[in-house]
Amino acid sequence: MDTVFGVSYKGGVVIATDQVNARSILMYQQNLDKIAELSSHSAMGVSGPNCDLVNFSEYISKNLALYELSNDGMKLSTHAQANFCRGELAKALRKGPFQVNVILGGYDENVPNGGSLYIMDYLGSCHKVNYGAQGYASNFTLSIMDRDWEEGMNEEQAVKIVEHCIRELNMRFLLNQSNFIIKVVDKDGVRTVKADSDPSDN
C-alpha cells in the first residue's frame, strides 16, 4: 500500500514516500515520515506495516550509530550500510521476517556519481539501481522514470521526475495518497525538500 520510490542523480539521491498511516478503513495520520535518516549522509525509505516499518528503521539506524561510536567515528559507506541492512533482512527471514521493502540511498565522496541507491525487499535481495520504486507505485512510476531519467542529472531535474511521478499517482492510483514527503541526500547531508501536513493539524 505504501508508496516508496527514489531517483539518483549526479551528486546525490532523492527519496520520496507517501505519508499515510492507515489500517482497514481508518486513516490514523497523514503526516507520517517513512524516510528514516540512517546516518549523516544516508536515508532509507521504508514500506510495510507500521510496526515493522518503525521497528526496522530504528533497529538499522541505531545499529549504524553504534558502529560509529564503537569504531572511533568511522562512517560506513552506503554500500556497506546497504549490505548490513540486507544481511539483517536475510537473517530475520527464516526467524521472524521484517515485512518491509526498502529503498536506501546515500552520498559517498569516492563513488563516481556521488549518490547510490539500493533497492531491497523483505526476502533479502539487494540491488543497486539508478531509480526504483516499491509497492504498487512501481506499476505507475517505473515507466516514467525509465523515460525521464538520464545519466548526469542535477538535483532539480531529479526532483522534477519525482514530482512527475507524484502527479501520476494522484491521477491514476486507486488509493488517495495526497501527502508526500521528499528528502534529498547530497554532500551536505539529508534534508527535507517537501513535506505535507496532516489536515487535522490546523
Added chain:
Amino acid sequence: YTTTMTATAPSPSPAKRRQPRSRQQRHRHCHRQPPRILLLLFVFSLLLSTHAQQSQSNPAEFNGGSILAMAGRNSIAIATDSRFGLGFQTVSANTNTAASPTKRLFLPPDTHSTMVAWTGLLGDGTTFSEELSALLANKARRAGGMAFPNDRDDDDDDGRGTRRNREMSPGAVATIASHLLYRRRSAPYYVETVVAGLEDVRVPIVWMEEEEEEKGQGKEERKAESSKTIYGDIEGEMTNARATSITGSDRVSHRELPMQSLLRTATTSPGTPPRQRHRHRHRQTRTIRKPYLCTTDMLGARSTSDSFVCSGVASRSLHGTAEALWRPELEGEELVEVCGKAFVSALERDCLSGYGAVVYLIRAVGEEGDVEIWEYVLDCRND
C-alpha cells in the same frame, strides 16, 4: 490461491434434441448452453493463468535468471543472463555487470579456474555466495602456505602426482556448495548452483609403435582413430610431452584406471587379444585440464556432466537447445558461440530471463596450468 474447475458434462448437440414446440420455447432453448469452444478457451485461460501465477509465488522462480555451462576441449563456457525481477516486473537488467554488487556468478577465493554461479531467489543466493566465499577463504587461511592460487613449485619432482598449482578443485568446491545447501535442509535456500571449472587430471600417454608393428593392414585408419581420444590428439602432442618421473607409477596407473581403459578402447582394435593390448613400453603420464561441470538443486543434490549443465527458469528450454547444439571438442571462440547461441535462443522464449547475457570462457593455456578467463557480452531481446 487455487482455482477449481468443476467438470461439466458435455452437452448433446442441438440437432439431437427434440425440437421445441413454440417459437418462444425455441428461442429460450438456443441460449441455454454456451458453445463448446468457449468452454475450452475458458479452461485454457485458467490453466495459463494458474501456471503463470505460480512463478509469482514460487520462490525459486520469483526473481528469474538462467545459467548454461558447456564443456569444450580444455575449456569451459558459462553463460548467465542479467535480469532481476519481482515476478513479472523487471527491476533491473544489470545483475551481472560490474555496476551491480550482486553477481550471480563469481570466482570463489583460493581457486582460479573455477566459477560458481547460481539461480533462484536473489536474497538467498547472495547469502549463499557470501557463505561459500567466507568458507573457502577460511579454509585457505587455515591451510596456510599450501593454498595460494599462484603458488607454482617448479622444483616439484617427487612424481607422486602432486599438483603444480595447489588450488581447490572444482569437484571440491561443488561438494562444499552441496553441503552448505543441505545444511539448511529444514528451511532451504532457494538456490540452484552451477559449478564449472578445469580440473587437473593425470592421464597416461600410450605409445603407439608396438601396436602398429603387430597389426598389418589398416594401421593408418587405426592410427587416425586412435589418436583422437576424448582428451584430444595425444599422439600429436606426445612429441612435446615432458616425461615425468615414474616412481610410484603403479599407484598412478591404478588410480587412473577408468581413464586408462577408456584410452585403451579408443586406441586398440576389437580383434586384438588382451595380452597384447596391455603391453606398454613406458608408463608416462601428463596432466591435462579436464572440464568439470556440476549443478546442484536447492537441497544440494549434485549432478555432473561431460557436456553441459543448466539451471534456472529457462532450464527446460536450455536443455533442449544445448543438447541440440553441443558437440564435443569445441574450443575457444567456437565454444563461446555455441554456448551463446544455445543460451540466447532459450532465453528468447522465456519471459523471466533475458535482458542481456554474459558468457565467460575459462580456457587452459600453456602447460603450467595457466587459465585465462574471458568475458563476452551478448545482445539479446529486452523483453
